[in-house]
Structures are given as structure tokens and as C-alpha cells.
Amino acid sequence: MSKVKVFRFAFADFYSQEPENLTEYYTNTMGYRITEEVDGKTYLSNGLDHHNIVITSSNQKGIHRYGYQLDGKLSLDEVQQRLHVQGIQSTLKTDAKPGISNFLEVQDPAGNILELFTDMDQPAPGFGTTGIIPQKLGHVAFYAANYVKTLQFYQKALGFTFTDKIGENFANFLTCNIDHHVINVVASNETRLHHIAFQLKDASHQYASSDLLAKHGRPILWGPSRHTAGHNIATYHHDPDCNVVELFTDMDLLIPELGFYEPRPWHEELPLKPKVWESLSAWGTEFEVDLAKI
Numbered sequence: 503m504s505k506v507k508v509f510r511f512a513f514a515d516f517y518s519q520e521p522e523n524l525t526e527y528y529t530n531t532m533g534y535r536i537t538e539e540v541d542g543k544t545y546l547s548n549g550l551d552h553h554n555i556v557i558t559s560s561n562q563k564g565i566h567r568y569g570y571q572l573d574g575k576l577s578l579d580e581v582q583q584r585l586h587v588q589g590i591q592s593t594l595k596t597d598a599k600p601g602i603s604n605f606l607e608v609q610d611p612a613g614n615i616l617e618l619f620t621d622m623d624q625p626a627p628g629f630g631t632t633g634i635i636p637q638k639l640g641h642v643a644f645y646a647a648n649y650v651k652t653l654q655f656y657q658k659a660l661g662f663t664f665t666d667k668i669g670e671n672f673a674n675f676l677t678c679n680i681d682h683h684v685i686n687v688v689a690s691n692e693t694r695l696h697h698i699a700f701q702l703k704d705a706s707h708q709y710a711s712s713d714l715l716a717k718h719g720r721p722i723l724w725g726p727s728r729h730t731a732g733h734n735i736a737t738y739h740h741d742p743d744c745n746v747v748e749l750f751t752d753m754d755l756l757i758p759e760l761g762f763y764e765p766r767p768w769h770e771e772l773p774l775k776p777k778v779w780e781s782l783s784a785w786g787t788e789f790e791v792d793l794a795k796i
């Protein structure tokens with residue numbers, strides 16, 4: 503019997519008090535393309551999808567909702583039934599927004615609103631020609647109230663796999679595909695975004711992105727450094743709303759059949775299996791900003 507299975511973090515929808523500034527950042531600095539502007543929302547694409555970033559005009563800021571794509575082996579009605587059996591309520595929304603004609607709206611135990619869908623329109627606006635132009639939206643890290651229940655929810659209800667931890671009760675990494683992490687759940691007594699992360703193609707892209715951020719007046723807050731958990735080489739900066747944005751390359755890839763990561767020369771042990779890490783930087787570098795407390 504098929505299980506509910508998310509396989510991709512497809513979009514993040516941000517509230518913004520100054521949506522023009524955030525839209526300018528995502529178009530000119532990040533190289534995303536606008537696909538649609540309607541009802542106080544701007545939809546932006548990184549090449550193919552109708553939206554990978556949504557900017558919602560609001561008197562709030564931070565995350566409005568997250569979008570996750572299901573593998574399509576179950577209809578949304580069947581997904582709704584499977585979730586209901588687990589005591590999880592969801593609402594089927596039809597023709598409620600552009601780009602995704604049907605989705606299930608569900609709340610995770612941390613209080614985040616998720617949109618679960620099987621199909622998104624693919625207008626294929628192409629990639630930008632200026633700006634950073636990431637390869638894809640990679641992962642989200644969020645502070646979570648009820649983090650234990652939140653971890654159970656993503657694993658039992660949505661089919662995620664636990665990979666690494668940093669500390670026993672700090673960062674908890676989950677994936678829904680072979681990327682080391684798609685979600686990083688940071689234990690807290692409140693729920694809010696820690697950072698959102700975009701994948702770059704390689705080290706040269708990382709250098710170029712830092713130069714471009716400097717030209718756009720966005721200093722690097724932390725990095726570049728290679729993380730322990732995931733081994734991604736990462737930099738962090740603020741978008742105009744002070745959301746923290748990570749740009750990374752070289753993240754570990756999980757081999758689910760074997761239960762360890764594809765071996766790399768920089769791995770501390772071979773084979774490298776999911777484990778608990780003590781620190782954030784594999785290079786031992788320290789920065790003025792404490793990434794654990796942003």
C-alpha cells in the first residue's frame with residue numbers, strides 16, 4: 503500500500519511589509535523571474551516551475567507557508583484520508599491560487615502551514631541572465647516549538663528520513679530525497695524561520711555569489727565554511743527583510759539503500775553514517791556571528 507511521500511521542497515511563501523524590496527532582491531540579486539503578480543502576491547520561478555518563491559504583501563514578515571510536492575502515487579483525497587487516520591486534519595483547496603490547482607493545506611505541530619500538492623504548472627520562464635541564479639531551492643531550517651512532535655510528523659506523516667543531528671537537542675536534519683537535508687528542525691520554544699537555503703553549482707559559483715552580494719550591499723554574515731552535518735560549503739546573508747539566506751554547494755548525498763553518504767575525501771570517517779555532530783564547521787572556523795543564535 504502506497505504511503506504519503508513528499509519528495510521535494512518546492513516553494514517558500516514569505517510575508518513581507520515591503521514586498522517591492524524583497525521582489526527586487528529575488529529578481530536582481532537572486533536572478534529569479536516573475537511569473538505572475540495577483541492579489542497582493544508575487545510569484546517567482548527559478549527556471550521551470552510556476553513558483554519557487556512567493557512574496558505576500560502583509561503587515562507581518564517571515565514565512566507565510568511552505569510548499570511540498572508529493573510523489574503522486576496517491577491522490578490528494580487518499581493523502582487526506584491517510585493523514586486523517588493519523589489524527590492530522592487537512593483541507594483540500596481547489597482553484598485557490600495560481601499555478602497549483604489542487605493542494606492540501608495542513609499545519610505541522612510547530613504551527614507552520616504547509617501546502618501539499620502533486621502537480622504544479624510549468625510555464626518555464628527560464629533562468630535569469632543576471633544575479634546569482636541558484637540551481638534550486640535546497641532546504642529550510644526553522645526553529646520549532648513542539649520539535650519532537652514536529653520531527654515525528656515529517657517522518658511518519660510525510661515520509662521524511664532522519665539523517666544527522668548537531669547536539670542532542672539542537673539541529674535535527676531530515677530529508678525527503680537523497681540530499682543530506684531538506685528540513686532542519688531547530689529545537690526551540692517558538693516557531694520561526696532560521697534560514698532558507700539555495701543550492702549553487704560549485705565553488706566558483708560560491709565565489710561569484712559573494713562578489714555579487716557585495717555589489718548589492720549584502721555582506722556575508724557567516725562563512726564560507728564547510729559544515730559538519732551535510733558537509734555543505736555555505737555562506738549566509740540577510741535578504742532585505744532580514745530573513746537569513748544560505749547559499750551552499752557540495753552537500754552530502756544519502757544512499758538510502760546503504761544507510762550512509764556517498765564517500766568524499768573530506769569525510770571524517772568512512773563510510774560516513776548519520777550521526778550526532780558537536781560543532782557547526784568542519785573547518786573549525788569561527789565567525790563574529792554565532793550561526794546557532796541568529
Ligand SMILES: [Fe+2]
Pocket residue numbers: 641643686697699748
Ligand atoms: Fe542550511
